[in-house]
Amino acid sequence: MSVRQYARDLGMGARFAVTGGREGWVRTALTAVGVGMGVALLLLTTALPGVISARHAREDARQDYSFATTVRPEADDTVLLSATDTYWRSKPVRGRLLEPEGPKAPLPPGLSGFPARGEMVVSPELRRLLASDEGRLLRERLPYRITGTIGASGLLGSRELAYYAGAEGLEPRSGGARTERLASFGSQERGDGETDPVLLMMVLVVFVALLLPVAVFIAAAVRFGGERRDRRLAALRLVGADSRTTRRIAAGEALAGSVLGLVIGTGLFLLGRQAAGSVEIMGESFFPDFVDPSPALAVLVAVAVPACAVLVTLFAMRSVVIEPLGVVRTAAPARRRLWWRLLVPLAGLAMLAPMLGQGRSEGEFNQYLVTGGVLLLLVGVTALLPWLVERVVARLGAGPLSWQLAVRRLQLSSGTAARTVNGVAVAVAGAIALQMLFAGVESQYVSDTGHDPARAQLEITLPDRARVAPAAEAVARTKGVRASVGLATGEIANRSRDPEASVDMVVGDCAALRELARLPSCHDGDAFLLKGPAYDTRFDNSMRSAVLRPGHRAWIDPAFADIPGLSVPFTVPSPLPEASFRADSLMPDANGLLLTPAALPERAAPSLSGEIFVRADGSLPDFQEYVRNTAAKVDPVAEVMTMSASETSGKYASLRTGLFIGAAFVLLLVGASLLVSQLEQLRERRKLLSTLVAVGTRRRTLGLSVLWQASVPIALGLVLATVVGVTLGAVLLRMTATPVAVDWAGVLSMTAVATAVIVAVTLLSLPPLLRMVRPEGLRTE
Template identity: 75%
Template sequence: MSPRQYARDLGMGVRFAVTGGREGWVRTTLTAVGVGIGVALLLLTTALPHMLDARDGRERARQDIVFSTTDRPKADDTVVVAATDTWWRDKNIRGRLLDPEGPKAPLPPGLSRFPARGEMVVSPALRDLLASPDARLLRERLPYKVTGTIGESGLVGPRELSYYAGAEDLKPRAGGARTNRLTHFGQTQPWQERDDPVLLLLISVVFVTLLLPVAVFIAAAVRFGGERRDRRLAALRLVGADGRMTRRIAAGEALAGSVLGLLLGAVLFLAGRQLVTLVEIRGESFFPSYVTPAPALVLLVAVAVPVCAVLVTLFAMRTVVVEPLGVVRSAAAAPRRLWWRLLLPLSGLVLLWPMIGKGRTHGDFNQVLVIGGVLLLLVGVTALLPWIVERGVSRLGAGPLSWQLAVRRLQLSGGMAARTVNGIAVAVAGAVALQMLFAGVQSQYVKDTGRDPSRAQVEVDLTDRTGITAATEAFARTEGVRASVGLATTTIGDRPLDPSASVDLVVGDCAALRELARLASCRDGDMFSVSSPQYPTAFDKRMRKTVLRPRARAWIDPRFTGGPGLAVPLRLPASIPHAAFREDSLMPNANGLLITPSALPAAAEPAPAGRIFLRLDPSVPDAWEYARNTAARVDPVSDVLAWTPTATDGGFASLRTGLFIGATCVLALIGASLLVSQLEQLRERRRLLSALVAFGTRRRTLGLSVLWQAAVPIALGVALASVVGIALGAVLLRMTATPVRVDWPSVLSLTGVGAAVVAAMTLLSLPPLLRLMRPDGLRTE
């Protein structure tokens, strides 16, 4: 057959789709809607890497933290920047103080001029927050006059809370402190480190599991209205068309629906792109300009969707015999074969098997094998599910009338029921595998901080090294603060500037020191040695023994920690009593010398860095906000830290956030596609439903039968998805050299979410079902 003939038959199918009357338009519209939703999600998912990269690029462009042991000199092209980040309730606020030192001082991105002292430029979201009635405490913390708005180039998201305030006489500190002198903003030389193979593996699996359910739904959407279409094709056989021609015409109809779906998907994507500013997920928001998929991926989607529509239709028509007087579906006579369906997941396991035990220490994972293996395993769900549904419903027996109607319908068209839940089954299988993988490797990215929130909830790190006593008292008087413990820390060595051995020095009154160690007796002027259980090695013992020699001189040099000043000697007594370390110490890594304030030489007072630990009263609703206000008043550049028992790696946290955003979109659009599919099936059965109602069948019975028809396939699909997901998760964990452990609560919750989506969409289809169950639906022309 010539290509011209093939194209002519496809063109005839396209004309039937758009000029075939009401039935043709309805089927084409349903196909276009289903494909359009899938295409919109494909475009959104392929734009996700650019969204995260664009946010990172904005963050790098305004980078103002310098990790250097030396401070650059003041010049006419420098600006001093102090970080004053804070929190308001559960929202982070990025704050900076700016002190330009010359006419050529660089401006941060998003600013047209420097704010004067007492003024600030804020993000639109922070401006609205400050104007709200319940932000009184936040307005007290930021006592600046708002004189402008930060431009989009200076923000990472439309809902970001950020401000720049003017200041004078800021003092930069070397060593990565919160105040730096800059000649430019932005990270010109990003930190280069070896890519984490496990994170790369996670990224690959995340994108496969997000994109594959969408592809499955698009493949199901192009088959909407298949039974009515096949009956129309029988009429073409009467006028001389052969079987191959009817298949090509059917493919042309699917092609028309897929092309319209592409256009609709583009419109939905562009509309959603403009609405993305209204969405905030886990504190992340995005500008519309971020949502830009790669041109190559857009071209791939534009070509792949119509081609797949034609191929899927031709593949589906292979078991349909269209005769001049009717349609015969050969699939009803021959049972589905299992052997080739098992080949898909087995082939996936074969591709993944060579990487078992590779972990992160034996090079990168082969991305082609990873993507291919995961694809084959998940596609195996779509291949196995029709066979399982067919065998499962064939063994279902008697029951109520609604059950019998549902079972008989599933026995006659189990393939259609399997197609309906294929997408959700693939999504659940991928989610189960990802949950197992994330849970298994989480311990490698979530580290124990050693902090006990029951001992203290807030830590305030001061930059003013001389006012710790006054600051401690100010916090003690703060509403909602039960206790305030002030400690000063620095390092002492066996010689100035370049010591061969050094240990920690902690300064505090007796009450504060008792928060670190058990002191039998204590009075001002005493010194104690202390050994942290975190450093039990012989090396640490030698360091303490070298520095803390009786009657020797130890040296306190502010330059050890990046501070100004010269080395100051500390005369040690003939005997230094040893204090037992508290297991619940506020400073679990303190290892060296504890001294009371009068034992510290006056010349060394600026050297120690102040740290204040607060215990809050949980009965005071805004205790956190009162503490933060005091910190801003005592030291505007202080760092207020919330004590948490664990800390999560930034890359792992970003990937988990991206997965959550993608999974939310996939579930939402999968639900919409399921609803469209359910409505299409009801439209196909309109005449049958009307006949049953005309013969006296109760509407309640028919409604329950629809629910049973959704419940049985989803139960089988979720069971299969759980098995495949656990198997894939186990293989991925073995690949990362992580012990295999099934998180059953997570598995059950994920399968429950999948079942709930199908149940919700089925319930939403009941109102249209009630409208279709009318005897006048039998009327025809």
Template identity: 70%
Template sequence: MSLRQYARDLGMGARFAVTGGREGWVRTALTAVGVGMGVALLLLTTALPGVVSGRHAVEEARTDYTFSAEPRPRGDDTLLLADTSTWWRTESIRGRLLEPEGPKAPVPPGADRLPAKGEMLVSPALRELLASPDAKLLRERLPYRITGTISSEGLLGPRELVYFAGAEGLKQSAGGARVERLRSFGDPQPQPEHTDPVLLMMVLVVFVVLLMPVAVFIAAAVRFGDERRDRRLAALRLVGADGWTTRRIAAGEALAGALIGLVIGAGLFLAGRQLAGSVTVMGESFYPAYLDPSPLLALLVAFAVPASAVLVTLLAMRGVVIEPLGVVRTAVPVRRRLWWRLLLPLAGLALLYPMIGQGRSHGDFDQKFVTAGVLLLLTGITALLPWLVERVVARLDPSPLSWQLAVRRLQLSSGTAARTVNGVAVAVAGAIALQMLFAGVQSAYVSDTGNDPARAQMEIDLSDHGRVGPAAAAIARTEGVRASVGLATASLGEKPRDAEVPYSVVVGDCAALRELAHLPSCRDGDTFGLIGPDNGGAFGRSYFDATLRPGHDAYIDPAYGDTPGLAVPITISGHLRQVAYRKDSLMLHATGLLVTPAALPKAAEPALLGQIYVRTDRALPDAQEYVRNTAAQIDPVSEITAVTPTRTSARYTSLRTGMLIGASCVLILIGASLLVSQLEQLRERRRLLSALVAFGTRRRTLGWSVLWQSALPITLGLLLAAVVGVGLGAVLLRMSAAKVTVAWADVLTLTGVGAGVVLAVTLLTLPPLLRLTRPEGLRTE
């Protein structure tokens, strides 16, 4: 057959789709909406590389750390910059104090000038927040006059909270701790980014798991209304068209719906793209300009979706015999074979098996094998589920009327029921595998800080040790504070120049030192020897005893490596008392000397770093905000952190956040696609449902039958998804060289979410069901 004939048949099918009257339009609209939602999500995925690169470019351009241990010399082109980032409840605020040291001082990206002292440039979102009546405490913390706006060149997203404020009298910190001297913004030492093989593998799996349900939904959407379509095609056989011609015409109808779906999907994507600039999802916002799809990937979507619509239709019609007098679909079907369906997951396992045990120490994972292996395993669900549904419903014994109606319907069209829940099953299986993978490798990216949030909820690092006492007293008087503990620390070594500085000296009054150790008695002027729970750490007890031996001079802030130090001697008393370390100490690794203020040499004071530990009243909602305000008044460049028991890798957090955002989008797509599918099935059966009501069947019975028709396939689908998901998760954990553990609570939660989506969709279909079962539904034209 010629290509021209093929194109003519496809074109005829497309004309039927758009000119075939109300039935044709409804079917085309359903197909287009289903395909359009999938296309919108696919286009969003193709835009993700642009989001990542756009945000990375901004982050790199506004980098303001020199990573230099040596203070930089002052010049007419230098700028002093202090990091004053803070939090407002659950939102992070990026703040900088800027002091130009000459007329050529650099201007940060997004700013058109440097603010004068007392002035502030803010991002649009921060301007909006400061103008709200609820932000009174934040306005007290940022008492600067707003004189300008930061543009998008300096922001990661439109909802990011950022400010630049003018300052005077900043002092550069040694080692670039809090105050930097800059000649330009940007990374001064760009290094090739090291890629964690396990994280890269996780990124691939996330993309495959999130996109696979979309592909399943699109494949199901192009088959909406296929029973009515096939009956219409019987008329073409009556006027002389052969079987292949009718198949090509059917493919043309699906092609038309897919093409309209492409347009709808592009429209939904553009609308969502504009909306992205005004919403925050899990703390992240994006500029619409970042959401530009990759031209190559967008072209691939534009080609693959219509081609898939044609291919899926041709494959689906192999089991349908269209004759001039009707469609032979309801005859006893050939039993589905199992052997070839098992080949798909087995092939996926075969591709992944060579990478088991690879972990991080054997190079990168083969991206092609990872992608293909996960795809085949998830595709195996779509192949196995129709067989499983067919086998189970064939053995069910219909008893109540609603159950009988549901079972009989499933026995006649188990393939349709399986198609409806395929996407849910694939999504749940992928979610279970991802949950296992993230939980299994979490220990490599989430470290235990050892901090006890019950002992202190906040830690304040001061830029000047001399402010520790007054600052601790001021914090203690702050609303919502129960207690504050002020301590100052410096390094302690055995020699003036020590290659390793393993110990520390901690200065504080007796009450503060008792927060670290059990002191027998204490008065100002006392000194104590404290060895931590690790018994001297890697250096051992003998090194500790040598450093703190009676009559020997230890050295506060010794020089080590290329770092200069004060090397102030402190004589170890012959009566130095050894004290026991508190298990709930505020300082986890304090090993060395505990010194009261009168016992500290005056020359060592410049080496001290001040810290304040704060216990707040958790019953007061804004207790931490009051503490941040007081700390900002005492020391504008103090660093305030919340005490947490764990610390998480930023890359791991970003990947997990991206996964949750993507999973939310897929979940919305699942619900919307299922709703469209259910409505389409009810529309197909409206005359049958009306006839049942006319013969006396109660609407409640029909409602329960619809629920059973959804519940049975989804139960089987979720069971299969749990098996495949746990298996895939176990394989991925073995590939990551992590211990295989199954959190059954998470598995049950995820399967429950999938079941809940189907139940919610079924309940939403009940009002249309009641309308379709009216006697008017028996009318025909």
């Protein structure tokens, strides 16, 4: 057959789709809406690489870390910058103090000029927050006059909180605060560190697990209205069309719906792209111009969706015999076979098997095997579910009238029921596997800090020791604070320059030192030796012995190579009593020399940095904001950190956040697609339902039958999804060399979410059902 004939048949089907009267339009509209939602999500996914690269480019352009071991000399083209990052409740606020040192000083991206002392330039979202009643406490922390707005080129997102303030008297320093001298922004080199093979593998699995349900929904959407379409195509046989021609015409109708779906999906994507600048998801915001699909991927979507519509329709009609006097469906008498359906997931397992036990020790995982294996395992759900539904519903029987109506309908069209549930089952299977994978490897990316949040909730880091005592007193008087402990830290070595051995030093009064160790007795002027368990090794013992020999002359703040230091001499007391380390120490890494203030040489005080530990009343709302305001008054560059028992790797946390965002969009697609599919099935059965009502069937019975009809395939789909999801999760954990453990709480939560979505869709479909079952539905034009 010629390509021209094929194109003519497809074109005829497309004309039927748009000129077939109200029925044709409704069918085409349902297909287009279903396809459009999937296309919108696919386009959003193709834009993700652009979003990530755009954010990285903005972040690199405003990079202000020098990563240098020496301080750059002052010049007319340098600027002093102090990092003053803070938090407003749980949201980060990026802050910088700027002091230009000459007329050629570089400007940060997004600024047209340097703010004067006492002035600041803010992001639009921070300006809005400061102008509202909600930002009252934050205004106290930022006592600067707003004189401008940061441009989009200096921000990572439309909802980012950021400011640049003018300052004077800044000096390059470290040890609790960061002040840099820069000659440019964004030109510093920085490495991203070694690539983590497990994280890369997890990224691939996340993309496959989130995108495959979208493809399944699109494939299901192009088959909306299939039964009525097949009956109508029988009329074409009466005028001489053969079976192949009718199939091509049916494919043309699906093609028209998919092309219209592309238009709708593009429109939805553009609306979502425009709205991206005004929404915030999981703490992340974006600019609309970030959401720019890759041209190659966008073309792939535009070609793949219509091609998928044609292929799916031709594949589906292989089991339909369209004769001039009606339609014979061969699917009912010919039972579905299991053997080839099992080959799909088994092939996926075979692709993943060579990587079992690989972990991180053998380099990166094979991306093609990972993608193909996960894809086949999840596609196996769509292959096995129709067989499972057919086998189970064939054995269902006696029950209430509503149950019998639902079961009979499922027995007559089990394929349609399975097709509706396929997307949900694939999404749940992928979610369960990801839940197991993330729960299993979480311990590899979450480390124990050693801190006890019950003993201290906040830690304030100060740039120098001189302000520790007054700062601790000021914090202690802050609203909501029960107690504060001030400590100063530094370093002591065996030589004044290029030392061979050095240990840590902590300075505090007796009450503060007792928060770190158990002291035999303590008076101002005493010194103690502390052997922290984290450093109690032969190497660390030799270091301590070389530096802290009683009577030995040591040096505080030694000058390492290319790093300036005060190098203050200090004679180690003799004897030097040993303190016993506390298991609940406020400084789990404390080790070396403990000094009371009178034992510290006065000249050495500026070399130390300060830390204040805060015990607060957690029941007081915004107690953290009061402490942050006090710390900002003590020193604008003071850093306030929330104490936690553990900390999570940034890359792992970002991937987990991306998973949650993607899952939220897929969940919305699941619900919307299910609702459209349910409405399409009700429309197909409108006359039948109206007939049942006309002969006395109660609406309640019909409503329950719809509920049973949705519940049975969903229950079977969730069971199958659980089995496949747990299997895939176990395989992925074995690949990462992680012990296999089923997170049953996560499995139950995934199935509960899917069930909730289904219940919501069923409830939303009841009002249209009640309208359709009126006797007027029997009217025929």
